[in-house]
Amino acid sequence: MSATAVDLAPDEAEDRTADGTPVRDLLERAVTEVRAPDVVLAVSRAGRRTLVGGGSAPPRAAREEARYELGSLSKTFTVLLLAELARDGVLGLDDPLAAHLPDLPLPHPYARRITLRHLATHTSGLPRVPRDLVAGAVLRPYTNSYARYDTGRLLRAFAQTRTRHAPGSRWHYSNLGIALLGPAMEHATGTDYGTLLAGRVLAPLGLDSTTTGPGGGLAAVGYRTDGRTPLPPTDMAAFTAAGGVRSTPADLLRYAEAHLWPGGTASEAALRDVQVPQLRRGLGHRNTHTLTWYHHPAPGGPLLFHAGATFGQQTFLGFHPATGTAVAGCATRHDRGCRIVKTAYALLYRLCGEPRVTP
Incomplete structure (x- = not known):
């Protein structure tokens, strides 16, 4: 499986964990755990972004810039x-x-x-x-x-x-x-x-590569479980509000960063509102749910996340306010063996144990 790394903050020193491990190395190892033609994992820490692409398909740099179907x-x-x-x-x-x-x-x-x-x-x-x-x-x-x-x-x-x-x-x-x-x-x-x-969310937050339709640019192609048979783009029609948004890994990080540091954004109050716990759910009511995010306990404070899937793609986005950390994951395959959600969640939880950082 190939992997390519892109540092989205090339003018700064390489982002490393407290024990000196480059975040890029963590991402490159994590990408190899995901089974899909195209895989992208991206991390933002204190606003510094690192992005790694890979997958079973022949190496193609454009996978890091493609627009993925977000599903749920x-x-x-x-x-x-x-x-x-x-x-x-x-x-x-x-x-x-x-x-x-x-x-x-x-x-x-x-x-x-x-x-x-x-x-x-x-x-x-x-x-x-x-x-x-x-x-x-x-x-x-x-x-x-x-x-x-x-x-x-x-x-x-x-x-x-x-x-x-x-x-x-x-x-x-x-x-x-x-x-x-x-x-x-x-x-x-x-x-x-x-x-x-x-008009009310995407433009104010600067999410220029996020759309509710195919839009311009490169669209990621989803695949069946065999990883070889391509699928057509997913039209969600009247269910667009539930699963029809498309975005790039960089835009997903930007979206998570707005939740991490809502102060000064056009949607500050609403960004804070959607993070307030609303109810408890799951086995024994051990997990909390906000107005829209799953809310799990983690070192130093809760992490918030959501995942999504269409017929041939899967995505994950999560963030940890206590350390200013966000992880996005995208893959062009949807089945239990893909592992993008499990891998991205584990990566976020691993980074939650790092010392607090600020932008």
Whole structure:
């Protein structure tokens, strides 16, 4: 497996851990643990960035600059947008979803009790996906049924769905729930989701290589489990808010850095809001969840992270406020053997044990 390193802060001394190990060496070793045609791991410490690319495909420098499909990592962008709109008084986090979908008939009583906060925190009681997507996902795992799912169909599916439990009573991951934030925010602002995200989040944070569509530049190509059969780009259609954002490794680090040091950014209040713990979840309720990030204990303070996947790509982004550390990972393969999420998480946790750094 090949590996190439890029220091994104070439004018400074090489970034090293407390025991003198170059961070680049850690990344080069970690890249070899990931099984995918293209792999990129990137670290930011005190704003100093180091990026390493590799993979089973022939060496190609462009993999470090490619735009990757973020899958469910897109949810963090959507909920940051929601928090921004809430800070501006455009809507409220505890508004009923039904208030922003006023013409939609909702025969099931619990549906009218679902709030925007419930959707953001996966406590709405809604299933992971609408029922009419389940069969296709099982029988045709590499066929993208989302591409034919327009907003009208999404809203009809919601209206016909009976919640699994009372809103706010349990945590249950739901792509359907996050997808519904898209039309809710569109109704509140009169602006489409892509334009909203670009104007209220991406541009203010300087995320020039992050988009909700193919965009310009080089697009990473996902592969089937065999690592050889390429897959077409993933069109998430009405589920774009839940999984349709694309970004480069450098932009992901920039996005994480905004969370690490929100002071002075255009979205300072919202960046802080999305990091506040909201509930406990997992086995024995040992893990915390914020408005959008998973929140795990780590040396010196919690680390926050989210992962995502499409049909042929996987991503990870996590950060540790106590040490000013962020790790991003991207891979062009989606299966249990890929290991990008496990590897990137372990790398972040390893760096959490380093002394505190400041920008």
